Amino acid sequence: MALSVLVLMRERNLFAAVVLFGIYSFLMATVLVALDAVDVAMTEAAVGAGISTVLLLGALLLCKSEEAKPAHRPWLPLTVAISTGALLVYGAFGLPDFSDPQAPIHRHVAPRYMQNEVDVPNVVTAVLASFRGYDTLGETTVVFTAGAGIIALLRRRKKVIVEHEGNP
Amino acid sequence: MMHDLVLRVVAKLLIPFILLFALYVQFHGDFGPGGGFQAGTIFAAGIIFYGLIFGVDHTRSVVPDCVVETMLAAGVLIYAGVGVAGLLLGGNYLDYFVLDHNPVHGQHRGIFWVEIGVFVTVAGVMLKIFYMFASRGRTEE
Amino acid sequence: MLEHFSYIITVFLMMAGLFIVIARGNLIKKMIGLSVFQTSVYLLYIAPGKLLGGTAPILAKQFTTYSNPLPHVLILTAIVVGVATLALGLALAVRIREAYGTIEEDEILTLNHTVEAAEAQHAEARGGS
Incomplete structure (x- = not known):
């Protein structure tokens, strides 16, 4: 790894x-x-x-397919990214250790999922479809909506060309 | 790319297995890794692979646009329909325990149908996106 | 330090994504940056769920420790939603390219400015006459 x-x-x-x-x-x-x-x-x-x-x-x-030369020097974004990163790393030291069985993530709801109430060996499937069914319904709807949005954006129009360039 | 013999032969060999693997992932999802999302993406990837090698027009004749668009909506409807079925049988929305006399079997059935719904939607959306981008490229040239 | 290695990697990837999104003007490059950011979030969720010595959360008799399944579920859906939204963003970029003839942010902004200035001038001239 x-x-x-x-x-x-x-x-x-x-x-x-x-x-x-x-x-x-x-x-x-x-x-x-x-x-x-x-x-x-x-x-x-x-x-x-x-x-x-x-x-x-x-x-x-x-x-x-080629990118234009960046107009600005990237110092400001670099500073922003590095300082945010430093802050996050500092915050990360307060989080539980890697692979700590006592971490909250392993003690909250996961044991209940592991009891296998629905008798489906793959717990991911069980949680996905059953315990968090509403969640997955929402996700499916989001995927559907994104697909519909793409159809709306990229469908071929009937040659209606809107000119955005300055018309005198 | 359309005339590359190696690609065509390899694709012909591989694509049935990719599609079969997608279905395996779908229906074996209870016991091994798998489920609707994974199977949907693998299925769509297999068909996109076909489209890349044999051309979009061929793919459109195999999987026409209207089928894909129907899949798009049908998946969400199947998912929501499972919820409504639970409601009609006297449970809560998306409550699978009432779908069969045996609650555990009811759960199995509910999960099965829900996964099918997810599969259909995801595969449909991925294919539709691919078609959209591909057909755009055609008109530009 | 070693216990938090996964977090540090995550933050590093996240900042790489953030840097691309801020610093690059090309819209498609921005989408790639956003995806890198997104993958770092996958790592952020998955890594704490791992237990050393555990196996994948597929129940079988011979195993007793499993990694936490809940983050897997969340991220599984997030990936698929992520690719759908990525495609939506790319579609927007394509449309912008068709409308403006470019996908560089700066050029789009200057185009917008010139159009606005021209329109203002036009309106002024019409008002004056």
């Missing part, structure tokens, strides 16, 4: 290309496997490395 995270850290410097983002997603999927989240890793591999790469490439095809 440490190795793949190190590779991930190297990967972040090369964010110029979409393909690198795909590689990054795939590495993230392997990290997730190392963290025992097999369901999530499966989805991340299919979505991150597969579908979103295709989508980004498609969007790049529609737009110009």
Whole structure:
């Protein structure tokens, strides 16, 4: 896991290309496997490395594929990012240790889920569909709405071209 | 890319297995890793793969637009319908215990249908997004 | 230090994403940055749920410790919703490109300014005549 995270850290410097983002997603999927989240890793591999790469490439095809030179020097964003990061790291030291069985996350509702009331061995499925059914209904609706929004945005119009350039 | 023999052959070999694997992930989701979200994305990825190699027009003839659009809405309706079914059978909304005489079986049935709903929506949305971007690219050129 | 290594990685990725979003003017680059930020959030949720020596939360007789399933569920849905919203953002970028001919933020802003100035001038001229 440490190795793949190190590779991930190297990967972040090369964010110029979409393909690198795909590689990054795939590495993230392997990290997730190392963290025992097999369901999530499966989805991340299919979505991150597969579908979103295709989508980004498609969007790049529609737009110009080279980026303009940045107009500003990136010092201000860099400062903002580093200071926020430092603050967050400082805050992170107050969080429970990695893999601490006494951490609140393991003591609150997880034991109840683990009792397997619904007799489905894969607890992720059970929680997803049964315990948190409303949640998942909402998520499904969000996905549906996003799809509908994309249809609305990208559907071919009947040649109504609105000119935004200054009309005299 | 359309005329690359290696790609076509490999794709022909792989795509049935990708689709089969998606269905396996869907229906085996109770026992192994899997479920509607994963299966939906894998299924869509398989079909997008097909679309990349054989062209979008071929894909459209295999999985037409109207089917995809129906899938989009049908999934949410299946999910909500499970909730309504629970309501009609005397339980609360999205309460699966009443779907069968045996509460545990009722849970199984509820989870099954809900996962199907999720699968259909997710696969539909992913495919629709792909079609939208792909057909946009066509008109630009 | 080692106990908080996962958090530090998460924060690092998060800030990388934030930096891309703030510093880059290209809209598609911004979407990539947003996705990097999003993946860091996946890590933020998943990492605390891991128990060393535990297995994936699929119940079987021979295992007793499992990682926490709840974050997995939350992130599972978040990934799919994330790709849907990413696609929505890209669709918006494509439309912006069609309307303005560019996806650089600065150029869009200057275009907007020139259009506004032209409109103001136009209105003034019409009011004066």
